[in-house]
Amino acid sequence: MYNEEELIQQLKAPATREAAFRTLVLEFQEQLYWQIRRMVLTHEDTDDILQNVFIKVWQGIDQFRCDSKLSTWLYRIANNETINYLNKHRHRTISLSDGEEPDTDGVRIQLESDPYFDGDETEKQLQVAIQTLPPKQRQVFNMKYFQEMKYEDMSLILGTSIGALKASYHHAVQKITNFFEHLD
Amino acid sequence: MTLPGSHRNPFKVPEGYFSTLPERVMQSINQEEQAQKLSLVRRRRSLFLMRMGIAAALTGVFIFAGMLAHQHRNAVTSGADAVNFAQQLDLDYNDETLEYAMLDNNDIEYYLTVAE
Known part of the structure; x- marks a missing residue:
């Protein structure tokens, strides 16, 4: 179990960033994986999206304003990446929204x-x-x-x-x- | 509200996927950062070459303008006057532009190497 405040501080400090980031990945990888997998179905697509999510998290750590929980921020990124992916690969989806x-x-x-x-x-x-x-x-x-x-x-x-x-x-x-x- | 089917998760994950994911993510991040650095170096080179091209073009324009101005003010009566033209230019030109125009291939190669 991690202390969120401490983890955020470690993520923002260059010396401890990588170690803290690995902790973050270990902590949230499964939740985010299943969030994505249920949307796109295949493991391969899920893996692609999840990698992009964590890259975005790494790149956005300094901009994270701590006005929401870490989990909320991560889920938001995962959902946005998933929707972007589905829109990009629209021919593969069977949503009725296209009519x-x-x-x-x-x-x-x-x-x-x-x-x-x-x-x-x-x-x-x-x-x-x-x-x-x-x-x-x-x-x-x-x-x-x-x-x-x-x-x-x-x-x-x-x-x-x-x-x-x-x-x-x-x-x-x-x-x-x-x-x-x-x-x- | 209950729907047909259960809340059971029917999806599976390759064995060992989650134990190796953190390392794979860090590798992806490192690759992404390397790619961004390379892109930045390429952009800087392109900008440098573009500036040189503009400088060379401007130099040509200034020299041509200078020639026109010189012809307008003083008739060139001898070949010696034409030869001395460059030394007698009284145009207000950009020193840095002239310096760029005087770069040869060795200088260009040096600057590109330094930029790396």
């Missing part, structure tokens, strides 16, 4: 061929359903459903009001429920 028909089969095939996915059929369908959500709504859903994050913390990370987050989550759950009803 196109979702390529649910494509996602299903991708999951079935992924050696790092061992979900059963229902879990696979759930992941396909989640991928039909627009990226930001997908983030809200993942953070609430899988990470059981409080709305207050999500609001700080995403910069969205608690009311809007609740509405977004409610809509996401409704869409996923409808998705499963259409399967039956």
Whole structure:
């Protein structure tokens, strides 16, 4: 367990920066990894994004103003990098925000061929359903459903009001429920 | 609210991924910083060469203007006057510009090496 104030001081001091940064990576790597992985699905894409996140953290340490928790700052960077990545690789996503028909089969095939996915059929369908959500709504859903994050913390990370987050989550759950009803 | 499927995580991670990630991240950071340093050196070289090019062009302009001014004020009556033209230039030119124009290839190579 780390002391946040002490870690921030060590990160900002050139002599202790690298050692403190390694501590930060060890502390947060898994949380950030799964945050990203649930959005982009594949391990390779997640690894790329996560590396970029930590590079951005390293480069931005001096600008970190300590007006938020370290975890909030890290999650924010991870979410932004993930959204940027998804926008850049738009042809790979199946979000309905484009107005196109979702390529649910494509996602299903991708999951079935992924050696790092061992979900059963229902879990696979759930992941396909989640991928039909627009990226930001997908983030809200993942953070609430899988990470059981409080709305207050999500609001700080995403910069969205608690009311809007609740509405977004409610809509996401409704869409996923409808998705499963259409399967039956 | 419960949805079909569980909260179980169906995704897996390659073995040893998290234990090696901090080192890989530091390597990526070092590579990124090296790339930025190299980019900076290249930008400085380009700027230096651009300045030299501008200086050489300006020198040519000044000399040409000087020639026109000289012809306008004093008719060149002999070859000796033309030869002495450069020494008698009364233009207000940039000393640094002339100095740049007098650089030869050895000087250029030296400055580029020093810039590294």
